[in-house]
Amino acid sequence: MLTPRQELILSAIIEDYVRMAEPVGSRALAKHDDIQFSPATIRNEMADLEEMGYLTQLHTSSGRIPSQKGYRFYVDNLLQQQGGFDRATGERLREFFTSRIDEVEKAVREVTTVLSSLTRQTAIVLGPKMYTEKVRKIELVPLARGRVVAILVTDAGHVENCAVQLSEDIRVEDLESIVHVLNDKLVGVPISRLRSNLYSKLSEELAQTVERFEDALAVLNEVCQVSQREEPVYIGGASNMLSQPEFHDVEKAQTILTLLEQGQTVASLFPTEGLGLQVRIGAENPIGALQDCTVITTTYSLHGRPVGHIGVLGPTRMDYNRIMQILNYTSESMTQMMSRWIEGH
Amino acid sequence: MLTPRQELILSAIIEDYVRMAEPVGSRALAKHDDIQFSPATIRNEMADLEEMGYLTQLHTSSGRIPSQKGYRFYVDNLLQQQGGFDRATGERLREFFTSRIDEVEKAVREVTTVLSSLTRQTAIVLGPKMYTEKVRKIELVPLARGRVVAILVTDAGHVENCAVQLSEDIRVEDLESIVHVLNDKLVGVPISRLRSNLYSKLSEELAQTVERFEDALAVLNEVCQVSQREEPVYIGGASNMLSQPEFHDVEKAQTILTLLEQGQTVASLFPTEGLGLQVRIGAENPIGALQDCTVITTTYSLHGRPVGHIGVLGPTRMDYNRIMQILNYTSESMTQMMSRWIEGH
DNA sequence: GTTAGCACTCAAACGAACCGAGTGCTAAAG
DNA sequence: CTTTAGCACTCGGTTCGTTTGAGTGCTAAC
Numbered sequence: 001m002l003t004p005r006q007e008l009i010l011s012a013i014i015e016d017y018v019r020m021a022e023p024v025g026s027r028a029l030a031k032h033d034d035i036q037f038s039p040a041t042i043r044n045e046m047a048d049l050e051e052m053g054y055l056t057q058l059h060t061s062s063g064r065i066p067s068q069k070g071y072r073f074y075v076d077n078l079l080q081q082q083g084g085f086d087r088a089t090g091e092r093l094r095e096f097f098t099s100r101i102d103e104v105e106k107a108v109r110e111v112t113t114v115l116s117s118l119t120r121q122t123a124i125v126l127g128p129k130m131y132t133e134k135v136r137k138i139e140l141v142p143l144a145r146g147r148v149v150a151i152l153v154t155d156a157g158h159v160e161n162c163a164v165q166l167s168e169d170i171r172v173e174d175l176e177s178i179v180h181v182l183n184d185k186l187v188g189v190p191i192s193r194l195r196s197n198l199y200s201k202l203s204e205e206l207a208q209t210v211e212r213f214e215d216a217l218a219v220l221n222e223v224c225q226v227s228q229r230e231e232p233v234y235i236g237g238a239s240n241m242l243s244q245p246e247f248h249d250v251e252k253a254q255t256i257l258t259l260l261e262q263g264q265t266v267a268s269l270f271p272t273e274g275l276g277l278q279v280r281i282g283a284e285n286p287i288g289a290l291q292d293c294t295v296i297t298t299t300y301s302l303h304g305r306p307v308g309h310i311g312v313l314g315p316t317r318m319d320y321n322r323i324m325q326i327l328n329y330t331s332e333s334m335t336q337m338m339s340r341w342i343e344g345h
Numbered sequence: 346m347l348t349p350r351q352e353l354i355l356s357a358i359i360e361d362y363v364r365m366a367e368p369v370g371s372r373a374l375a376k377h378d379d380i381q382f383s384p385a386t387i388r389n390e391m392a393d394l395e396e397m398g399y400l401t402q403l404h405t406s407s408g409r410i411p412s413q414k415g416y417r418f419y420v421d422n423l424l425q426q427q428g429g430f431d432r433a434t435g436e437r438l439r440e441f442f443t444s445r446i447d448e449v450e451k452a453v454r455e456v457t458t459v460l461s462s463l464t465r466q467t468a469i470v471l472g473p474k475m476y477t478e479k480v481r482k483i484e485l486v487p488l489a490r491g492r493v494v495a496i497l498v499t500d501a502g503h504v505e506n507c508a509v510q511l512s513e514d515i516r517v518e519d520l521e522s523i524v525h526v527l528n529d530k531l532v533g534v535p536i537s538r539l540r541s542n543l544y545s546k547l548s549e550e551l552a553q554t555v556e557r558f559e560d561a562l563a564v565l566n567e568v569c570q571v572s573q574r575e576e577p578v579y580i581g582g583a584s585n586m587l588s589q590p591e592f593h594d595v596e597k598a599q600t601i602l603t604l605l606e607q608g609q610t611v612a613s614l615f616p617t618e619g620l621g622l623q624v625r626i627g628a629e630n631p632i633g634a635l636q637d638c639t640v641i642t643t644t645y646s647l648h649g650r651p652v653g654h655i656g657v658l659g660p661t662r663m664d665y666n667r668i669m670q671i672l673n674y675t676s677e678s679m680t681q682m683m684s685r686w687i688e689g690h
Numbered sequence: 691g692t693t694a695g696c697a698c699t700c701a702a703a704c705g706a707a708c709c710g711a712g713t714g715c716t717a718a719a720g
Numbered sequence: 721c722t723t724t725a726g727c728a729c730t731c732g733g734t735t736c737g738t739t740t741g742a743g744t745g746c747t748a749a750c
Contacts, residue, residue: 025712038724043713061712061730103508141482141498147686149502153486157494161504163448163686239602242595250587250595257584257602341492341508370743383693388744406699406743 002052002073008035009045010054011078014066018319021245023063068282068316071294075279075320085325089118093326097333104128104157107337108308109234115330116237119323121314124266127232128300128308128338130158130191138182138223140164140175148175150222154191156302156342160226166215178216181206182223191227199224231308233263246292246315255289260313270309275299277324282316294318298327300334302342310334346397347418353380354390355399356423359411363664366590368408413627413661416639420624420665430670434463438671442678449473449502452682453653454579460675461582464668466659469611472577473645473653473683475503475536483527483568485509485520493520495567499536501647501687505571511560523561526551527568539572576653578608591637591660600634605658615654620644622669627661639663643672645679647687655679 002010012032016024026039026046035042046064049055054070057063066074084090096114101107108127115123133154141149146168151161185202186194203217210216238260247253259265268286271278280295294316299306310330312323347355357377361369371384371391380387391409394400399415402408411419429435441459446452453472460468478499486494491513496506530547531539548562555561583605592598604610613631616623625640639661644651655675657668 040724137486143502157488159506239599242599248595250593254584254587385693
């Protein structure tokens with residue numbers, strides 16, 4: 001639909017604008033190396049591009065800035081994954097992923113720092129969900145007066161725990177028998193099936209076989225609850241927002257920072273389906289407050305299935321190419337890392 | 346050193362300034378209910394107070410604002426813990442602490458939300474440290490190829506875990522014997538003594554008695570490491586900063602928000618000794634960037650010993666009385682809560 | 691010791707003038 | 721038919737002087 005020259009100009013405008021954060025005019029564009037036309041020609045093309053909706057003007061005598069549609073076209077058609085990121089960036093990423101991190105949770109937590117400092121935007125990571133993992137072991141540790149800690153370990157080495165209040169007069173042997181039965185029935189079962197049908201079936205069975213069945217039920221109940229915990233949300237570099245000129249308006253900045261404090265809301269930024277890179281520009285986001293923001297997301301996987309999300313949030317004026325590359329690399333590295341630690345069953 | 350009238354005026358100025366966030370002049374003060382003097386008199390007193398360093402002026406023809414010294418005097422001498430906080434605040438706090446929260450960690454995490462929304466400032470909580478707790482149980486769960494999850498449970502129901510890499514050919518029986526020995530030696534030992542002398546002593550002993558002593562050492566090592574983990578830092582309502590007029594300057598706001606993203610730095614805000622309420626005004630803070638901020642902190646305890654910190658961070662212009670009361674109440678409630686869950690051995 | 695009166699100060703708000711980056715249009719050149 | 725040079729026009733941002741008003745310090749009277 002666009003002539004090659006128009007595409008060239010649109011590209012140049014976006015790249016300039018991303019760098020300088022200011023409306024770009026025809027003269028500035030004409031100075032670009034790969035643009036050989038006079039300002040007047042460029043003005044004509046820009047007028048056309050604006051008419052088609054790819055550019056906008058803040059006021060009659062200002063330069064043009066890309067519209068949401070402009071960014072979309074750019075991301076979809078003009079971004080031919082040119083080259084990798086710069087040397088230093090690659091260095092930093094490689095260093096992080098080859099450093100001696102030995103735990104999934106730690107890696108997931110710290111990757112936000114790397115991502116946000118590399119992109120100078122806000123990085124968001126949704127911790128791996130246990131959904132596809134299987135029960136490896138259930139443990140009960142008595143504390144005092146019927147107070148017990150229930151611990152659930154998955155085959156991926158994930159540990160969750162919670163407190164359970166049982167009958168005050170419960171004995172150690174009772175606990176042992178409960179643990180025994182639960183492990184017997186549940187080891188190897190995928191977390192995803194813990195709640196649904198299995199729960200009701202198993203609770204019936206317990207009622208018939210186990211002596212202290214009320215307590216056993218309580219434990220089973222808590223274990224199931226704990227296994228359904230929503231995955232943790234990690235956010236890094238939220239303060240980077242403030243260095244973006246678009247958020248020099250404190251009101252806007254506050255709206256977004258407040259939003260980032262609600263884990264629930266943040267989690268909803270990630271698409272529920274589809275894997276691989278996804279870019280949501282401005283109003284494409286599910287959340288109204290993010291009209292002027294872009295969220296780029298991708299997933300990381302275990303055993304071929306996506307188990308977590310990583311993303312970068314920033315103003316629509318962001319370096320799409322670079323950030324997408326960084327996210328791609330990070331996604332792959334995390335996937336590798338996971339599979340290295342959590343080897344097949 | 347100050348006449349009663351000067352104290353009255355200083356109090357009034359601070360309270361006005363805290364409410365309105367604008368320099369207060371003599372005429373505005375004269376309208377106060379409990380001030381019966383004419384503006385001229387007040388001007389004279391204000392000039393004296395300024396000379397003594399309790400007030401400052403932004404420019405010759407502006408009203409006065411309290412200096413750091415002024416706030417300090419106010420907090421030390423003029424704040425006679427008048428009445429409790431307002432009804433709604435008490436309501437909210439009571440509701441939170443009587444709600445069915447059943448885990449220390451959850452309570453600690455969520456109290457930041459309540460605190461920050463009540464104070465409209467940034468709330469910081471340092472999770473309970475395990476320092477005084479005792480080892481209740483150590484557990485090893487094998488995953489695959491020598492990869493093992495080590496789990497440490499304390500008598501307070503605290504669970505920490507980490508991954509350990511052992512010899513690939515290790516057998517389940519080896520693990521069992523390691524667990525057995527470790528539990529034998531370590532159950533009942535206070536976390537605080539795990540690292541120091543005990544560690545070296547025990548490692549010698551292990552070397553002599555256990556078969557797979559290298560692996561046993563690895564486990565012991567990790568367990569000790571994990572027990573020394575710095576307590577978690579929870580922050581709530583950092584975005585509240587931005588609604589304070591003193592942080593309408595984006596630069597300042599960013600400095601502080603960036604600072605809040607470094608857990609290490611945040612932890613250093615809390616005094617290492619002394620318990621009970623502590624107020625640090627402006628430059629009294631250890632961190633230079635907090636020149637214009639006040640940090641009010643207190644502790645919460647278990648078995649009479651402080652195990653964690655709670656605090657509120659905001660501009661020096663804050664409602665000292667109210668926030669101190671809220672922190673006091675919160676501190677007491679958390680202490681009660683802890684002792685209710687974690688009953689004496 | 692307290693207060694009324696008054697001259698003085700100074701930040702903030704207002705507005706006119708100016709500047710300049712940038713546009714759209716027209717007409718000439720290729 | 722496309723490209724470009726020229727030119728009038730637009731409009732946000734800056735500068736600079738003026739005005740306004742809240743607030744002070746000082747002095748003299750109560």
